[in-house]
Amino acid sequence: MDFAISINPNAPSPLHRQVYEELRQAILAGRLKPGERLPSTRSLAQLLEVSRATITQSYDLLLSEGYLETIVGSGTFVCRQLPDDLLSPAPIPSKLQPANSSVSLSAYGASLSDKAFLRPPKSEVEISFTYGRPAFDQFPIDLWRKLLSRHCHSQTDVLDYTYDSQGYQPLREAIAAYISHSRAVKCHAEQIIIVGGSQQGIDLITRLLIDRGDWIAVEEPGYLGARRAFLAQGASLYPVSVDQSGLVVSSLTKKIIPPIKLVYVTPSHQFPTGAVLSLPRRLELLAWAQKTGTMIIEDDYDSEYRYGERPIPALQGLDQSGSVIYVGTFSKVLFPALRLGYLVLPQNLVYVFARAKWLADRQCSFLEQYALTDFITEGHLERHIRRMRSLYDQRRQTLVNSLFSHFGDRVKILGENAGMHLMVKIDTHLSDDEVIQLAAIAGVGIQAAYPQYLKDSPGHEFILGYAELNEQQIHQGVKRLSKALE
Ligand SMILES: Cc1ncc(COP(=O)(O)O)c(C=O)c1O
The missing domain is CATH 3.40.640.10 (Type I PLP-dependent aspartate aminotransferase-like (Major domain))
Structure with missing residues (x-):
């Protein structure tokens, strides 16, 4: 059993007192829980490189004060009936706390502490045109698992x-x-x-x-x-x-x-x-x-x-x-x-x-x-790319056709016949954030291009990832989007 307590043979306080104090603190702070078993005196003595008598002395003290109890034939345990007010575990923050204000960040750290995002968050909606995501369901995961396990089995140098x-x-x-x-x-x-x-x-x-x-x-x-x-x-x-x-x-x-x-x-x-x-x-x-x-x-x-x-x-x-x-x-x-x-x-x-x-x-x-x-x-990489190229090509075509059929000349498609996303310009009186909100209400996730501009963006530009969506989702997504923006 790992048991992290530290004692110092050069400290003025006797060793059994140090062990007692460490265990008592661990119980009070909740690191040792009521009912938890302690190591035997022999193994703790070996672990701490002290005599067994030292450990027996500290356990006896804790037993006499009611922190520990023994169960004959089973061992020594943290007492199950410790009064609640004795137990005051150090609070574990439930959420990430802001950095202590006395910590001064490096120039690098300070430059990252602003609120501007590093990547727009993925929209948690039914049909998400989030860019940069391949078709995960098309990845040959069984083959990948086999290749990993081939090397797990055969190599210790991993x-x-x-x-x-x-x-x-x-x-x-x-x-x-x-x-x-x-x-x-x-x-x-x-x-x-x-x-x-x-x-x-x-x-x-x-x-x-x-x-x-x-x-x-x-x-x-x-x-x-x-x-x-x-x-x-x-x-x-x-x-x-x-x-x-x-x-x-x-x-x-x-x-x-x-x-x-x-x-x-x-x-x-x-x-x-x-x-x-x-x-x-x-x-x-x-x-x-x-x-x-x-x-x-x-x-x-x-x-x-x-x-x-x-x-x-x-x-x-x-x-x-x-x-x-x-x-x-x-x-x-x-x-x-x-x-x-x-x-x-x-x-x-x-x-x-x-x-x-x-x-x-x-x-x-x-x-x-x-x-x-x-x-x-x-040869799996090239095969996979060939397959995905043809799939993404179809999905791109579907998205283009769908956009034209629902938006007509209110949409302009930017960029060439490549990649996994399209940038589109939508003719609308709404702001970019309003478009995103209305789309989200309709269950569609789209992302605006403006965060990718260093200076002011011309606005009304959106990035639509399509690689992950099947044709039906693409049709549905565009239809809902156009209705939401009517
Ligand atoms: C243009 C561009 N470069 C680089 C990356 C980073 O990709 P990764 O670190 O996953 O290779 C991305 C991710 O979306 C990207 O869009």
């Missing part, structure tokens, strides 16, 4: 650190091969670091490349998760607008702007508008980055889903100068709770990133990395 904070080498090789043919990323496994989802990748980039006061160019609107990480580090954000061809690169290359340390972009499916960064703009951005020594963070979060045309090669694959850090994730193609993503780094940054990963959390869980390696190398 239990220890591997001292390889870069991640499991065969997984890095499998990812390098996969992104080289699917995204035209040029890399060796040695340039890859496995991270806890792309968010950890962004966090490590932020810590390692950004100092307080540095200027970071971000898409406007753009991904809140990245923006908040940069702001928490004390960066100044330089918003660059987005049109139907993605980031307006000329705002960086042809204007007088502050010295930019990093540019964060989502080129294959701009978040949230859905625009795809055109090839000429990609080349212009890369040339500018090379000339100015600016690093580009390419967040390729849902690039697997492009319906119809072939995807444009990743910026990383077009880059000739080591200016791009590529961020990939399995959250969208598999499931977000997996918490596995990867960074593809220019060679000269790998060492410092591996060290930062070790300091942050040592390594990602190897059991999942083993299973994922098999999932990729045995």
Whole structure:
């Protein structure tokens, strides 16, 4: 039995008195409950490395004062009839308490203590168009369970650190091969670091490349998760607008702007508008980055889903100068709770990133990395993506048709034929929050785009995730939404 009491052989008070006091306090504070069995005198003596007589003396004292009782043949117990007023367990706060006001947060901590959310909450309604959620019911969970248990049974090294904070080498090789043919990323496994989802990748980039006061160019609107990480580090954000061809690169290359340390972009499916960064703009951005020594963070979060045309090669694959850090994730193609993503780094940054990963959390869980390696190398990943691409394509079409049939020309669909969400502009006299409220009353969850804007949003823009909803739910959801906004 674990029994956490501490005694000090060098303290002036005799040992039996110390044991007595510790036990009495544990009973009064409710850590030892009425009726709970105490260890035998022999085992407690062994545990505390004192003589058995010391423990017997302290138990006798507690027995004589009524804190303990013995049951012949069974042992020593905390007395069941302790007067209630003796028992005053230290209150356990039922809710998270606000931080003690005397604790002074770091600049990083202070920047996170405001009320603005880091991600809009998932709406708890019957039909939720929450973005970023794959079709969970389509994930081959039985197969995944088999792969996990294959490694649980055969490996004991899943239990220890591997001292390889870069991640499991065969997984890095499998990812390098996969992104080289699917995204035209040029890399060796040695340039890859496995991270806890792309968010950890962004966090490590932020810590390692950004100092307080540095200027970071971000898409406007753009991904809140990245923006908040940069702001928490004390960066100044330089918003660059987005049109139907993605980031307006000329705002960086042809204007007088502050010295930019990093540019964060989502080129294959701009978040949230859905625009795809055109090839000429990609080349212009890369040339500018090379000339100015600016690093580009390419967040390729849902690039697997492009319906119809072939995807444009990743910026990383077009880059000739080591200016791009590529961020990939399995959250969208598999499931977000997996918490596995990867960074593809220019060679000269790998060492410092591996060290930062070790300091942050040592390594990602190897059991999942083993299973994922098999999932990729045995062809399940590509099969799953193919299946989901066709399913999401249908769901997207259903959503588009449904929106047009219920809203007519009161709706404008933004973005390209890609990804797992649509951004729409609804022509309405209502405010964004009113739209959300009316939708929720009708049992439909939608999210406004305005939190993704750094400056003022034009309003009436909404992000509709569709990957998780079947066709009937999509029809129903849009129908209810249009009725609610009539
Ligand atoms: C654009 C973008 N990047 C990154 C992420 C983070 O994903 P994860 O940390 O789960 O890989 C998200 C999540 O929604 C996202 O929308």
